[in-house]
Amino acid sequence: MSHSSSINRRSLIKAAGLGALLPMFESSAYAKSLKPPKRVIFIGYGYGHYDQGWFPNNVSQKWHCNSQEKVKKLELSSSLQALAQYKNDVSLISNLSPIHARWPHAGCDTFLTCANPDSNPLRPFTNTVSVDQVIAKEVGKYTRISSMQINGRTGNYDGWGRGASMSCNESGEFLNGLNTLGDIYRRSFGDPELTVSERRKQLSKHRSLLVLSNGGTKSLAKVISKEDKERLSQFTDSLRSIEKRIQKDMAWADKPYPKTNFQIPSGSLNEEEKIKTCFDLITEIFRTDLTRVISYRMSSIGLLQQMGHQQNTHAMSHWAKNSQDLQCQIDRDKKLAELLAYLIRQLKNTKEIDGSSLLDNTLIFFGTGIRVHHVVKNIPMIMAGGGGIGMKQGKHYSFKENVTPLGNLWLSTIKHFGIDAQQFGDSNNELHNIFKAV
Template sequence: MKLNLDSLDRRRFLRGAGVALALPVFGSAAKLDAGAVSQVAESAGLDADASRKVKRLGCFYFPDGVPMPLAEDPAYQDWSWFPHGNGSDFRYTKCMEVFEPLRDQITVLSGFSHPEVRQVHGHSNADQFLTAAATGSDGPYKNSISLDQVYANHVGDQTRFSSLVLSTDGGTGTPRGTHTMSFTRTGRAIPAEHRPKRVFDMLFVKQDADAARRLALSKSALDELLADANRLRRDLGGDDRERLDEYLDSVRQAEKRVEKAKLWVNTPLPKVEVNDLDLEVSPEDPQRYVQTMFELIYLAFRTDSTRVATYQIGRENAFGISDRLARAVGFNLAHALSHETKQPGGWERFSTYCGFLNREFCRFVTRLHETPEPAGQGTMLDNTLLLFGSASSAFHLSQNYPVILAGGKAMGFKHGQYVNYAGAGAVGGSWDGKPEPWMKEPEKEDEPLTKVFVTMLQQLGLETESFADRTGGLSELV
């Protein structure tokens, strides 16, 4: 029997799941008194004391790789993205010098990538940056759960929103050209929000006084839909059952969100001051737009509205409005800069654009570093672990990912180092028109980036020894 989803009550699904997937906002644990925190935590089956031990995760992606002039190139000293040196004895270039004041708060990583996609074109790789899945360059497509959602599944019940998923382009994009970094446990892309005002309203603006009735309606409609599906499932074959189960996974997730929202329906919303925040800004004003997106994540973290956030700053392969972010520093299209490094001043221009991205990420890290921890001791950065990087390095090369790890000192992370597994012979240089670097066999195998992910999850509080079926962590980080 062929799977016919029209056998389900589609109108009831749209009425129920549609409401459930667009729930109004009801508040944040950060503003609850101790009794309210205990009540919400107890209702959710959580330890109230554990719910106040805040550990946050933020992941950020930029496309198009980074400038990597060869050592004999005069541009190497100033405009290379990767520092010069190793361990604690290293020097930032002009591309990276913005991080110098935060030297003891960050670690730069070199020589790491995901083994399953090292010989895939770099513009196809954003999808797997947080999943390590073998998404490939063409043919059948299947992804797996992303790092942020692994942690969100662990800690998401403790906040109003399990995670905040943002991007400059918005939505999901296409397979191998996604606009989102986040994927569910079944590998389904989670749509990213790109409109600052919508993000702000979702987090901090009460939409109506009819929330309880809408929640009850959503729960009833979802129950009816699942009953319909269970009746249909009895008549399906094995393959169709698998397809139906995958389809209904999102419905079950919506059901969980309804149940969770019922715990928060009478909780006051957090109040924030946003005097300088332009919520109507768009990527046509790229610097203010990127700053606003980072600020929204900061506010979400500070009010404990969520403890997990991702922001895909740009889409790979030169499509979408994010390619115009280079206009923040006087250039036209960001992707073109990676192709023009053979031209006079090409490395400097590409490095200047990457320096802009570094500067905005650094501004966000500094903001967290200068904010006392609302839920305990130290600063927000001490309790926030940040991953910033790309899934390609030298001209479409899906190896030696440029990666920065910041924060998390209260979780045991040690910084002020350059963990350089690539060594002095890392691939780089301008494209000479011959086969691109990604098409060649690597001269030196990278370390699996999953080692970094395993250590991150362990220090965030998960008992795990593996990620994406690869075991082992990275001892240099803790």
């Protein structure tokens, strides 16, 4: 059965008012004919890892064979022990590099784009479309929200540098992210205080303000310098992205938001509780099929403070042997593994209509644009989930160091979603073995 026919059948059931009955059909042949959609979440964080704790002990730092790829059974390192229960649901991918990154943190700026920041001489920094937005352009047609961008914190935190999220539109401009649990909830499940009419009025007001903002740009472009035209172009590109979102929101305004029993915990939350609640929200968002593409720029600063460390994440990343900074880095790494295990558990315990789990049909990419200290080559990536095709996890894929583009992974991911693409960012090949089904 084709992907589109699955979508249409599901839509017909919901349109007939039978959506609430779907869980009752989990064991029936009819339910099994409804193939759940593929989903993906990209989770990024800053400042790398302590190599000897994050990578398995049997991994040589040097390449000693002619092959471009080595595949081994995954052996969990000391920092990844929290994933032991889910060892068959995760794989480690090592030695992928943002080839064009020229300075510390540029690997984070281009983590999902793999762009060449120096490609346009009129701009001090140039980016291109991010992998999540390429996927969202196709699969977002079927969902209320084309894609969702989430930030752990606003501002230049955790070494991420530019942008309000990890995601970039087709012009390479960073998309705005959702910064609080309340923002994520309202974007997903609406404001219960607003009627449909009030929601439409609010969207119309936003669209009017957008038109006013864009009104004078054409005349202004005739009298400014080339450099300022580039800046103006960035501004108008951002406006177009917002306009597209408003147009889609208007098209869905009369359709009710999905029902949910999820409630954001009251009271103040520490950083770990905020991240876990965000993962709970993401699970509910995927369960209700609000979107199938999410990027999450996760913060670590609060985690350090919560664990009793006085350093900020930048000081942590400059650790020396046998130092407090190194212990801080190790503790942070272990906490990241624990949080990933929590997300895996939530997705694994949430059932789809055909009896599979959300994890079976979701890909999780969990990584950083920096390997260690401020080194932007040979970064680590953890991949989890079944991706909708029963991918065989529990592997360690190690590629030729310094020369294997990170873009190869994103190109392969794009094609995994059935999108015809020949290249992405710095890619020069596909990673065929990773996306083989069991």
